[in-house]
Amino acid sequence: MASRHEVQVTISSAKHLKNVNWRHGDIRPYAVVWVDPSNKFTTRVDEHGDTSPHWDERLVIQLTAPVDESTLHIDIVHANAEVDTKPLIGSARLLLSQVFDNVGFNETLDKTLKLRRPSGRPQGKLEVKVVLTEHRYHVPEPHYAPPYGVPPPQPVYGYPYSAPSPPPPHAGVTRRTTTTVHHEDGKKNKLGLGAGLAVGAAAGLLGGLAISDLED
Known part of the structure; x- marks a missing residue:
């Protein structure tokens, strides 16, 4: 499992380097930097600095182990x-545990490192800046992610959704009413709109017949 930390290394400059190219001229140094040997990083080549090169180049390395188990390695190499x-x-x-003990996280440690030849003899110094950073993960709000295969909710534009308003009443339409007819047995019978209209139609018909008889 990968660590939640990374190291930012700025390779600034070096001095008093060994000229391993003395037979042919000046050296063209660059830096190789790693924590995990399977994942190495390099700076650009300083073509003109010779034994006192300058890079001022920052490299960011993701840690694969805890800070107290990680070591930063730097090789200075002659190109071509x-x-x-x-x-x-x-x-x-x-x-890197020394970096943490000195400045903790998110603070810069300026360090002068002694360079050693392959024989172990010290020769040269390297100026670096090292920062340990801790990733800050955002914890998502629960219950917002839809299941797989379900499209995400569409954004709502304008006003929020609300219950639809009832349609406006149309002209000429009479609301439904209830007519109560009293019978001789004292019971009430509720008639709907249809029955009321039928009674009215019958009364109109009888009235029409009576008027017709009078006209005849």
């Missing part, structure tokens, strides 16, 4: 070495 020239100029290392 001739066949008879060994390209390794010097090496340095720094325990």
Whole structure:
């Protein structure tokens, strides 16, 4: 499982380097930086600095182990070495636990590292800046992610959704009423709109017949 931390390394400059290319001229140094040997990073080559190069280059390395188990390794190498020239100029290392003990997280540690030749003899110094950072993960709000295969909810534009308003009443339409007819047995019978209209139609018909008889 990957660590939640990373290290930011700025390779600033070096001085008093060994000229491993003395047979052919100046050296062209660059830095190789790693914590995990299977994942190495390099700076650009300083073509003109010779034994006192400047890079001022920042590299960001994701840690694969806890900070107190991680070590920063830096090799200074001569680029495009001739066949008879060994390209390794010097090496340095720094325990990241020392960085944490000195400044903790998100603070810069300026450090001068001693470079050592492959034989172990010290020669040269390397200026670096090291920052340990801790990732801050955002905890998502629960119950918002839809299940797989379900499209996400569409955004709502304008006003929020609300219950639809009832349709406006149409002209000429009479609301339904209830007519109560009293019978001789004292019971009430509720008639709906249809029955009321039928009674009215019958009364109109009888009235029409009576008027017709009078006209005849």
